[in-house]
Every structure is written in C-alpha cells, then in structure tokens.
Amino acid sequence: MTPDATRRDRADRPLTLTEQARRAQLIRVTTDLVARHGYAGTSLARIAEAAGLSKAAVLYHFPSKDAVVRAAYAAAIEALVAEVGAAVEAASGADALAAYVRSLVAHLRAHPEHARMIVEAIAEETGVTDRPDAPSRRQSVAALVEAARSTGDYRPDVDPDLAAVLVNGAVDAIVAEQLARPDFDSGRAADELVELLDRSYRRR
Amino acid sequence: MTPDATRRDRADRPLTLTEQARRAQLIRVTTDLVARHGYAGTSLARIAEAAGLSKAAVLYHFPSKDAVVRAAYAAAIEALVAEVGAAVEAASGADALAAYVRSLVAHLRAHPEHARMIVEAIAEETGVTDRPDAPSRRQSVAALVEAARSTGDYRPDVDPDLAAVLVNGAVDAIVAEQLARPDFDSGRAADELVELLDRSYRRR
DNA sequence: CGGTGTTTCTACCGCATGGTAGAAAATCTG
DNA sequence: CAGATTTTCTACCATGCGGTAGAAACACCG
Numbered sequence: 157m158t159p160d161a162t163r164r165d166r167a168d169r170p171l172t173l174t175e176q177a178r179r180a181q182l183i184r185v186t187t188d189l190v191a192r193h194g195y196a197g198t199s200l201a202r203i204a205e206a207a208g209l210s211k212a213a214v215l216y217h218f219p220s221k222d223a224v225v226r227a228a229y230a231a232a233i234e235a236l237v238a239e240v241g242a243a244v245e246a247a248s249g250a251d252a253l254a255a256y257v258r259s260l261v262a263h264l265r266a267h268p269e270h271a272r273m274i275v276e277a278i279a280e281e282t283g284v285t286d287r288p289d290a291p292s293r294r295q296s297v298a299a300l301v302e303a304a305r306s307t308g309d310y311r312p313d314v315d316p317d318l319a320a321v322l323v324n325g326a327v328d329a330i331v332a333e334q335l336a337r338p339d340f341d342s343g344r345a346a347d348e349l350v351e352l353l354d355r356s357y358r359r360r
Numbered sequence: 361m362t363p364d365a366t367r368r369d370r371a372d373r374p375l376t377l378t379e380q381a382r383r384a385q386l387i388r389v390t391t392d393l394v395a396r397h398g399y400a401g402t403s404l405a406r407i408a409e410a411a412g413l414s415k416a417a418v419l420y421h422f423p424s425k426d427a428v429v430r431a432a433y434a435a436a437i438e439a440l441v442a443e444v445g446a447a448v449e450a451a452s453g454a455d456a457l458a459a460y461v462r463s464l465v466a467h468l469r470a471h472p473e474h475a476r477m478i479v480e481a482i483a484e485e486t487g488v489t490d491r492p493d494a495p496s497r498r499q500s501v502a503a504l505v506e507a508a509r510s511t512g513d514y515r516p517d518v519d520p521d522l523a524a525v526l527v528n529g530a531v532d533a534i535v536a537e538q539l540a541r542p543d544f545d546s547g548r549a550a551d552e553l554v555e556l557l558d559r560s561y562r563r564r
Numbered sequence: 565c566g567g568t569g570t571t572t573c574t575a576c577c578g579c580a581t582g583g584t585a586g587a588a589a590a591t592c593t594g
Numbered sequence: 595c596a597g598a599t600t601t602t603c604t605a606c607c608a609t610g611c612g613g614t615a616g617a618a619a620c621a622c623c624g
Contacts, residue, residue: 174591174601196400200582211583213602221582294537318552321537322530329529333498348522356559378571378621404612415613417572425612 178217179227182207186228191272198225229277232270239263244300250309250358253300254350257327261346264331271331294320301357310357319357323349382421383431386411390432395476402429433481436474443467448504454513454562457504458554461531465550468535475535498524505561514561527557 185206189198200221204211218224243259244252264271291299297320304310326349334342389410393402404425408415422428447463448456468475495503501524508514530553538546 172600178601199580201580210603212585212604215583216601315552318549321533321549322553322556325529325531325533325536326526327529328533329525332529333525345522345525348519349526352526352556352560356556376570382571403610405610414573416574416615419613420571 175217178207182214182217182224183228183231186224187232187269187273190225190228190276191269194272195225195276200224225277229273232267232273235267235270236260236263236274248303249307250304250354253297253304253323253353256297256300257323257350257353258343258346260327261330261334261342265334265342268335271335275328275332275335293324296320297323304357308359311359314357319353323353379421382411386418386421386428387432387435390428391436391473391477394429394432394480395473398476399429399480404428429481433477436471436477439471439474440464440467440478452507453511454508454558457501457508457527457557460501460504461527461554461557462547462550464531465534465538465546469538469546472539475539479532479536479539497528501527508561512563515563518561523557523561527553 182203186198186203189202189206193202200211200214203221203224204214207214214221214224218227240256240259240263243255247255264274294317298316301310301314301316301319301323305312305314305316327346330342330345330349333340333345386407390402390407393406393410397406404415404418407425407428408418411418418428419425422431444460444463444467447459451459468478498521502520505514505518505520505523505527509516509518509520531550534546534549534553537544537549
C-alpha cells in the first residue's frame with residue numbers, strides 16, 4: 157500500500173534543473189504581470205499563458221496561485237534587501253541613513269517591476285508577509301536614525317520611530333512618483349530628501 | 361411604441377426620499393465594507409447583504425457595482441476636501457501648508473473608514489478618478505509651497521514640486537501608521553512633520 | 565377603493581476564477 | 595531499447611462574480 161511513495165513528500169533534495177528553470181520563469185512572468193495589470197488582474201490563467209504553459213503545469217510547480225505570487229514577492233524583497241543592506245552597512249551614522257534612502261530609490265528605479273510588485277503586495281493584505289519575527293521596515297529605519305543620533309550626527313531629541321515613519325513615507329512617495337512619471341528625477345528627489353533630513357536633524 | 365416613456369430617462373428631477381436614504385445608506389455600508397475587507401473583497405452581494413437588500417435592489421439605485429464604489433469614494437473625497445480646504449484657506453504662507461498637514465491627518469484620524477476607502481481607491485487603478493481636469497493633489501500642495509515661498513516664509517530655492525511629493529508621502533505614511541497602530545499619535549507626528557518642514561525650508 | 569408608479573424580490577445567465585483527475589508526452593536511467 | 599519518473603496537457607468542477615428578467619409588494623393619489 158502507501159500508494160504514493162514515489163513522489164517523496166516534496167521538499168526532498170535535488171530539485172531538478174527544469175524545476176529551477178520553471179520556477180524562475182514563473183516568478184519572472186508573475187512579477188511582470190503584477191507590474192502591468194496589478195495584483196487583482198493577475199490570474200492563474202494569465203500566468204500560465206505568459207509562461208506558455210497550462211494552469212495545471214503551473215500548479216505542478218507551485219502548490220497554489222498564491223504561492224506563485226508569494227514567491228515572486230519574496231524574490232523582489234530579497235533583491236531589494238540585498239542591495240540596500242549592502243549599501244547601508246558600508247556607511248555609518250547619518251551616512252547610513254542617506255545610503256538607505258539613495259540605494260532604495262535607485263534600486264526600485266532600476267527595477268520598476270519589483271517596485272510595482274512590492275507596492276501591490278503591501279496594498280493587499282494577503283498576509284504575504286516576510287517572517288513575522290523579522291524587524292519591520294520602520295523598526296530597521298528607526299535603528300538607523302538612532303545610530304545617527306548616537307554618533308552625534310543627529311540631535312538627541314530626534315524621535316527615531318517618528319523619523320522612520322516620515323522617511324519611509326517620503327521614500328515611497330518618490331518611488332511612486334517615479335513609477336507614475338518616468339520623467340521624474342527620483343535620484344535628485346532622494347538627494348533632496350537627504351538634504352532635508354540633514355537640515356532638520358543634524359546637530360548644529 | 362417607445363416602450364419606456366414612464367421611467368423618464370433617469371436624472372429627472374425630484375429624487376425620492378427613499379432614493380436619497382438608500383443611496384446614503386449604500387454609500388455608508390460600502391465605505392465600511394471597503395474599510396474592513398478591502399476593495400477586492402467588497403462584492404455586490406456583500407454590499408446588498410450589509411444593507412439588508414438583494415443585489416437587484418442595489419442595482420436599482422446604482423447602475424453598477426462600480427458606480428456604488430465610485431460614489432462612496434467621491435463622498436469620502438468630498439468630505440476630505442471640504443474640511444482640509446477650509447483649514448487651508450483660513451491661513452496663508454507657511455501656515456497654510458501646516459494647516460494642510462494637520463487638518464488632513466486630523467480628518468483621516470477622525471474618519472478611518474474614509475482613510476481606507478481613499479487608500480484602496482488610490483491603490484487600485486479602477487479609473488475611479490476625480491474629474492481629470494482637476495489639479496492633482498501634488499499640484500495643489502506644490503502651489504501651497506510656492507505660496508509659502510512667495511510670502512518669504514520659505515527659501516526661494518525650495519522646489520515646490522519636489523517638496524509636494526515629499527510632504528504628501530510623509531502625510532500618507534502618518535495616516536497609514538495611524539491606521540495600522542491605533543496607539544500611534546498621528547497628531548504629534550503631524551506636528552513633527554510641520555517642524556521638520558520649518559527647519560528645512562524656512563528662511564533663516 | 566382603484567390605479568399608477570416606486571421599490572424590492574426570486575430566479576436565473578454567462579463568465580472568470582482557483583483547483584483537480586487522469587491520461588499523454590517528454591525525459592532521464594539502466 | 596525498456597522502464598520508470600518527470601513534466602505537461604485536456605478536460606472538467608464548484609464557486610463567486612456582476613448583471614438581468616419579470617413578477618410581486620409597496621406606497622401614494624384621486
């Protein structure tokens with residue numbers, strides 16, 4: 157008995173080459189579809205069609221449509237975190253916060269599909285979250301502000317939590333504006349935001 | 361012939377009492393539904409059920425489900441614009457921009473359902489826009505910044521368009537944070553944002 | 565009370581959705 | 595080449611969607 161001993165439980169080792177390739181392809185086309193038609197307009201059938209497959213084939217590689225979208229979202233976040241994280245860790249004090257602002261804006265300008273993906277995922281409450289134990293974006297940025305405070309770059313009375321909310325909001329607005337108006341110079345906007353933070357928060 | 365001379369074209373005068381009451385009720389329940397379940401999760405059947413009606417009855421009062429949502433959105437925007445507009449016009453120069461920030465945050469804290477409604481409508485691209493000739497939010501705020509510049513409150517080298525993007529982003533972030541964390545003091549955050557703008561943009 | 569116009573209901577339609585069953589290709593392994 | 599395993603396909607299903615038809619309540623006006 158035990159009729160299903162062949163397909164070993166899933167999550168067993170090797171992960172075929174085609175498997176990897178298909179997963180990557182599906183993540184790619186899903187990201188593009190979300191970028192073009194929004195989250196709600198991205199159906200399983202569309203994903204399958206864009207990949208040149210049938211719906212069933214897609215669901216062979218992922219347990220559900222939501223899993224595909226979640227994987228695409230995770231990939232976008234991973235790329236973002238990798239680049240921004242590196243930029244931030246290469247600096248310290250107020251420079252680290254400036255690096256955060258500039259590298260985040262730059263990354264999402266270079267990868268607008270990821271921008272749409274991330275924005276849409278945030279808007280929906282699909283519970284498509286990161287690990288819930290991970291620090292929130294606000295908390296991470298608040299830590300940067302606090303670091304800038306402790307190095308003496310920023311005044312001691314700056315509220316890190318509040319500053320983090322404002323900074324993230326401004327960054328998101330820059331990214332959104334860039335998405336809506338390609339002529340918008342988001343790099344300059346990021347510089348402007350950094351200058352604004354300097355003027356307001358620096359010790360003088 | 362002309363079988364339909366009774367129901368005179370629509371948009372004829374009086375608009376019955378029940379009509380008004382039903383429309384208002386439908387807008388109310390739709391706003392609440394969008395606030396609770398998001399735009400995508402607000403179906404015609406749900407709206408009807410929440411109003412204690414059948415789907416057909418809802419579509420008797422509105423030509424389509426989208427029309428209901430659009431009406432609810434328009435109502436939220438109208439209330440917002442009325443309050444914020446009044447607050448802004450009661451001040452001038454940099455004070456007008458401060459009034460914009462404070463009154464917008466205050467209004468959406470007092471009416472969180474409207475906040476969700478507006479956020480969702482923005483996120484979706486349902487073409488549920490205002491009149492397309494109306495100035496965009498960014499343009500309106502840019503005008504406020506320019507006014508503050510021309511009164512001499514703000515430095516002449518402040519870029520109104522860029523400042524508008526940053527201010528709106530920060531305001532939205534404050535509203536969103538308030539929505540996510542009821543303990544968040546959005547009033548204080550608004551004050552903080554105003555102070556930040558003063559420190560950065562004021563002539564000194 | 566009778567008639568007229570309103571508001572609402574039940575029952576349906578067509579469609580798109582996410583997902584499944586089972587068989588057919590394609591591919592790898594010996 | 596033969597057998598097993600993978601990948602993919604063609605149906606199909608149930609569900610929820612927005613919307614419509616036509617008849618029943620309902621309210622008002624003479």
